[in-house]
Amino acid sequence: xxxxxxxxxxxxxxxxxxxxxxxxxxxxxxxxxxxxxxxxxxxxxxxxxxxxxxxxxxxxxxxxxxxxxxxxxxxxxxxxxxxxxxxxxxxxxxxxxxxxxxxxxxxxxxxxxxx
Amino acid sequence: xxxxxxxxxxxxxxxxxxxxxxxxxxxxxxxxxxxxxxxxxxxxxxxxxxxxxxxxxxxxxxxxxxxxxxxxxxxxxxxxxxxxxxxxxxxxxxxxxxxxxxxxxxxxx
Numbered sequence: 001x002x003x004x005x006x007x008x009x010x011x012x013x014x015x016x017x018x019x020x021x022x023x024x025x026x027x028x029x030x031x032x033x034x035x036x037x038x039x040x041x042x043x044x045x046x047x048x049x050x051x052x053x054x055x056x057x058x059x060x061x062x063x064x065x066x067x068x069x070x071x072x073x074x075x076x077x078x079x080x081x082x083x084x085x086x087x088x089x090x091x092x093x094x095x096x097x098x099x100x101x102x103x104x105x106x107x108x109x110x111x112x113x114x115x
Numbered sequence: 116x117x118x119x120x121x122x123x124x125x126x127x128x129x130x131x132x133x134x135x136x137x138x139x140x141x142x143x144x145x146x147x148x149x150x151x152x153x154x155x156x157x158x159x160x161x162x163x164x165x166x167x168x169x170x171x172x173x174x175x176x177x178x179x180x181x182x183x184x185x186x187x188x189x190x191x192x193x194x195x196x197x198x199x200x201x202x203x204x205x206x207x208x209x210x211x212x213x214x215x216x217x218x219x220x221x222x223x224x
Contacts, residue, residue, distance in 0.1 A: 006157075032210060034212070044158070046212070046213075095212075103160065103163050104212055105160060106159070106160075108156050108157045
């Protein structure tokens, strides 16, 4: 149980284009999902908290207009990187929270490369 | 932001040896989670500790949560090459997780 999927697993795009990443909780419902980014050899950095049916909450320093988050259902959150630039290249990981145990389960990550 | 200091950053040991990873903070967490991450994959949950002083065992892995719920340790007995990976501790607060910097463990055959 507690499986989280991400799609795509990797994506290469041109500078200036937008990329959408999906995060799904496959066998449970999650009112709260989270988006992280991870640079090579570093730990996970929380970008934003995605709340079902309401606006996402962004961490300090994360541009909400650049990283658009939508959590339209209890099993799906999407992160759209708008007008991507090479410095946005990173490993993006989502997680879904099980409320009863206050535990987050992570997706397999999406490798974004912006040329 | 609640900071978690994880040490050591790197650990390279021979198969059969024991190792301990530490996670310390000045903040109190409602729970603390340990994850293991392979390159190019997401973190996989190993354990969640909730109660101060709690000890949990998962085969050769032993996890402790400090009495004050500010620190934790992960001990691996008789490490095997399959234990190689990035170990991350994460403290829960306000429904979020604050991650330590991670410990890269390499177990040589």
